[in-house]
Amino acid sequence: MALSPFASRSPSVTVASPSSALRLKAAATHHAPGQAVTAKSDPNPERELTEQLNDDVRRKYVKGKKLGEGTYAIVYLGHFRDDPSSCVAIKKIKVNAEYKDGLTMDAIREVKYLQELSHRNVIALHDVFSSKDQNLNLVLEFLPGGDLEMLIKDGDIHYGVGDVKAWMGMLARGVWFCHENFVLHRDIKPNNLLIAADGEVKLADFGLARSFADPYLNMTHQVITRWYRPPELLFGAKQYSGAVDVWSMGMVFAELLLRVPLLAGMSDLDQISKICEAFGTPTEENWPGVTQLANYVTDKAVPLRGREFFLQQFPTAGPVGADLLMSMCVLDPRKRATALQVLQHKWWATEPRPTKNEDLPRKSGTKKMGDDLARRGGETDDGPFKNAARQLDFGGMK
Amino acid sequence: MIEDDIYRTSSQFRLWSYTESSLKSLRTKTNHIASERVRAALRRARERHASSTPSATGTPQTGSDVEEKDIECLTPEEELVLVRYYCEKTVELGETYRPPLPTNVRVSLPTTGFTQRLEPFFLRGQPKLTSITYQATAIQYLRRFYLTNSPMTYHPKSIMACALFLATKTDNYYMSLRQFAEGIPGDTTADDVIAPEFLLMQGLRFTFDVRHPFRSLEGGVMELSAIAQGQAKPAPHLPHHTPESLKQGLLSIAPPPVPSTSITDRIGRAHGATRELLKSAAQMTDAYFLYTPSQIWLAALLLADRPLAEFYLDTKLGGPIDPTAMETEPSNLQNPLYDLRTKLLQVLTDCGALLQSYTPLSSDPDQMKILKRIAKKLYHCQNPEKVNLKRDSAVPRSTPAIDAGAVTSESETERLAKKRKLEMEQKQRGAHDMFGPELVLDRTRH
Numbered sequence: 001m002a003l004s005p006f007a008s009r010s011p012s013v014t015v016a017s018p019s020s021a022l023r024l025k026a027a028a029t030h031h032a033p034g035q036a037v038t039a040k041s042d043p044n045p046e047r048e049l050t051e052q053l054n055d056d057v058r059r060k061y062v063k064g065k066k067l068g069e070g071t072y073a074i075v076y077l078g079h080f081r082d083d084p085s086s087c088v089a090i091k092k093i094k095v096n097a098e099y100k101d102g103l104t105m106d107a108i109r110e111v112k113y114l115q116e117l118s119h120r121n122v123i124a125l126h127d128v129f130s131s132k133d134q135n136l137n138l139v140l141e142f143l144p145g146g147d148l149e150m151l152i153k154d155g156d157i158h159y160g161v162g163d164v165k166a167w168m169g170m171l172a173r174g175v176w177f178c179h180e181n182f183v184l185h186r187d188i189k190p191n192n193l194l195i196a197a198d199g200e201v202k203l204a205d206f207g208l209a210r211s212f213a214d215p216y217l218n219m220t221h222q223v224i225t226r227w228y229r230p231p232e233l234l235f236g237a238k239q240y241s242g243a244v245d246v247w248s249m250g251m252v253f254a255e256l257l258l259r260v261p262l263l264a265g266m267s268d269l270d271q272i273s274k275i276c277e278a279f280g281t282p283t284e285e286n287w288p289g290v291t292q293l294a295n296y297v298t299d300k301a302v303p304l305r306g307r308e309f310f311l312q313q314f315p316t317a318g319p320v321g322a323d324l325l326m327s328m329c330v331l332d333p334r335k336r337a338t339a340l341q342v343l344q345h346k347w348w349a350t351e352p353r354p355t356k357n358e359d360l361p362r363k364s365g366t367k368k369m370g371d372d373l374a375r376r377g378g379e380t381d382d383g384p385f386k387n388a389a390r391q392l393d394f395g396g397m398k
Numbered sequence: 399m400i401e402d403d404i405y406r407t408s409s410q411f412r413l414w415s416y417t418e419s420s421l422k423s424l425r426t427k428t429n430h431i432a433s434e435r436v437r438a439a440l441r442r443a444r445e446r447h448a449s450s451t452p453s454a455t456g457t458p459q460t461g462s463d464v465e466e467k468d469i470e471c472l473t474p475e476e477e478l479v480l481v482r483y484y485c486e487k488t489v490e491l492g493e494t495y496r497p498p499l500p501t502n503v504r505v506s507l508p509t510t511g512f513t514q515r516l517e518p519f520f521l522r523g524q525p526k527l528t529s530i531t532y533q534a535t536a537i538q539y540l541r542r543f544y545l546t547n548s549p550m551t552y553h554p555k556s557i558m559a560c561a562l563f564l565a566t567k568t569d570n571y572y573m574s575l576r577q578f579a580e581g582i583p584g585d586t587t588a589d590d591v592i593a594p595e596f597l598l599m600q601g602l603r604f605t606f607d608v609r610h611p612f613r614s615l616e617g618g619v620m621e622l623s624a625i626a627q628g629q630a631k632p633a634p635h636l637p638h639h640t641p642e643s644l645k646q647g648l649l650s651i652a653p654p655p656v657p658s659t660s661i662t663d664r665i666g667r668a669h670g671a672t673r674e675l676l677k678s679a680a681q682m683t684d685a686y687f688l689y690t691p692s693q694i695w696l697a698a699l700l701l702a703d704r705p706l707a708e709f710y711l712d713t714k715l716g717g718p719i720d721p722t723a724m725e726t727e728p729s730n731l732q733n734p735l736y737d738l739r740t741k742l743l744q745v746l747t748d749c750g751a752l753l754q755s756y757t758p759l760s761s762d763p764d765q766m767k768i769l770k771r772i773a774k775k776l777y778h779c780q781n782p783e784k785v786n787l788k789r790d791s792a793v794p795r796s797t798p799a800i801d802a803g804a805v806t807s808e809s810e811t812e813r814l815a816k817k818r819k820l821e822m823e824q825k826q827r828g829a830h831d832m833f834g835p836e837l838v839l840d841r842t843r844h
Contacts, residue, residue, distance in 0.1 A: 112568055129604075
């Protein structure tokens with residue numbers, strides 16, 4: 001495998017709050033093998049070893065005030081017991097009485113993948129513990145800066161192409177890292193891109209994530225919020241790759257530039273026709289095999305858009321930026337850029353330079369956030385993975 | 399080496415990798431704590447029993463002394479045999495759910511241009527791939543769970559189905575609990591399956607990802623096939639390798655353990671034999687705790703076809719002495735990776751020895767005899783306060799878990815105590831030789 005071209009290898013070390021982040025890193029990732037299981041509390045014959053280990057983890061944190069509540073989880077502010085200045089978000093997953101099959105799939109996915117992904121641009125899961133009423137508590141990195149959707153929608157915030165470059169760079173590094181670990185995120189959109197106190201963008205909400213399927217094995221196409229869903233999934237492809245996330249990234253890129261969603265389809269069919277209008281109609285010529293996909297439909301034949309279209313539509317990105325966007329919006333997923341190719345694009349090295357984190361625009365502090373936790377995750381609720389909102393809401397924190 | 403760095407961030411490395419000695423001491427510790435708790439629980443049960451039937455116990459002092467002696471707990475080694483047996487059972491249970499194959503395997507779907515060239519290998523391996531992965535995940539869940547839990551506390555037969563079900567969820571082979579429970583032979587209900595889920599997840603320390611050696615084996619086999627077809631991509635740090643020299647090298651290695659008709663045939667056989675080892679020996683031994691997935695599949699390949707495996711390593715690390723290098727550039731004689739190669743081979747040999755040490759319990763009458771003895775022993779040292787998982791898990795949702803066990807299973811405790819007493823009497827009458835073992839086995843298999 002090639003060496004990491006851009007990725008920082010230090011997971012979740014934030015610059016602005018070194019006290020907490022560095023401590024967390026030390027606590028979360030520096031286990032030597034062989035010492036993996038060592039209960040710190042004195043051996044107490046009245047408690048199982050597993051219980052003792054769990055108690056050790058639980059005692060590391062103090063749960064504070066409630067930040068938000070939804071059907072899926074309650075989020076609390078918390079901190080390390082021995083360092084009250086360190087902030088964490090403790091997400092307590094509710095036992096779903098309607099769901100009889102044990103822990104829900106989205107909770108399982110979120111825990112499974114966040115346990116493995118340790119990267120500056122992926123929300124850090126510091127610990128998981130159970131409280132005595134058999135609830136699952138996820139100790140997550142505290143991200144008080146809102147999300148990219150808030151910034152896009154906030155008319156009082158002005159940002160330029162250097163800012164977009166910085167945000168997109170952080171997003172692309174996070175996605176690259178997921179793919180390098182064979183994980184598909186499958187729900188990339190602006191409100192899943194959370195912002196840390198130091199301005200760093202973090203990929204969050206892994207409730208739809210899964211690892212790459214083995215060749216010939218099927219996956220569901222009912223994933224990714226519609227506006228960010230690539231044509232192969234709309235056409236019902238059951239086998240797909242990281243290219244689906246790259247398409248979503250392209251849509252986020254376009255939305256950051258336009259400040260409105262580029263392709264806001266009213267239905268899946270409408271989404272397909274909006275894609276055709278914008279980029280051209282998928283055909284056997286530009287995408288061999290596309291007509292074999294289960295749900296392949298087209299109504300009008302729009303020729304493929306060339307470079308001029310992107311230059312015209314996204315003048316702020318500049319010719320090189322438009323070029324990058326175009327490579328992310330290629331209809332045929334086999335010809336679409338990979339996350340690595342996105343990172344290797346020359347746009348990052350052309351002027352203007354990406355804005356430094358400390359100079360990035362922030363959300364206006366007084367803005368009252370809605371209760372994100374009540375919001376449903378994605379628009380894929382009609383799929384087999386009916387999920388309640390998984391979003392984190394740090395809005396209760398002033 | 400970024401791949402190694404990434405592996406070191408995995409939960410498998412952080413939480414589930416051990417040295418032989420640390421693994422042993424952890425198991426000893428778990429066994430010790432569980433034994434203490436079993437003795438205490440049985441003592442409590444007796445006391446309750448004694449107080450409820452004061453007339454039955456003539457001289458309580460001596461009576462309890464006798465029973466105290468009789469509580470013989472399992473040793474860590476015995477626990478391990480038992481867990482292994484139920485891991486084998488898990489495979490059997492998993493076979494029930496062999497997925498219906500996608501009958502119409504489409505080759506030209508978007509984004510999966512993936513290695514169409516080498517398709518025969520994939521198709522050969524494909525049919526069982528999913529079921530293997532989730533069964534293997536379930537087995538590793540059991541093995542991890544029983545590092546910090548004892549079979550004396552939670553009987554493997556009550557955890558086994560749950561581990562398999564959890565693995566279907568975490569490995570994207572999801573089916574409904576109802577559907578799953580219906581597939582289990584016997585009268586296991588959906589509630590029985592799901593009851594220990596939280597307990598299991600806690601034992602797994604909420605890490606669900608298991609890194610298996612299966613996929614890397616497929617990759618290695620694809621590389622070997624590419625070399626055989628003259629389409630190798632030589633390692634950048636070994637510039638004297640060319641697709642042609644690698645192909646010739648592969649064709650001139652020492653003959654395989656089993657004669658083969660062609661190099662393709664040879665690679666296919668080695669592939670199959672390696673997969674079998676990964677499915678069985680790698681799952682049932684401590685391999686996952688002691689070695690990385692790549693070490694495991696390479697060790698298995700060494701066992702399957704040593705010359706082939708060594709050739710494969712040489713394409714990465716250079717051989718001990720490379721004849722082509724000697725001709726062109728004498729300074730290449732000293733392979734800078736030689737030390738690494740030696741060290742790796744030692745690790746692979748150790749891992750291979752571990753894999754070879756495995757024989758399935760069920761096919762070995764001697765081991766089965768030992769197992770029966772252990773099962774019988776377990777029957778007498780099962781923690782009575784943890785028997786009913788369904789109640790254990792249903793109640794704590796409203797009351798703290800710590801007290802729940804003691805409070806809810808009181809009657810269960812008494813029932814077991816009575817039963818044990820009955821059996822004890824039977825034993826004293828000398829009837830246990832004929833009927834004892836059978837009864838015990840009946841119960842464990844239920």
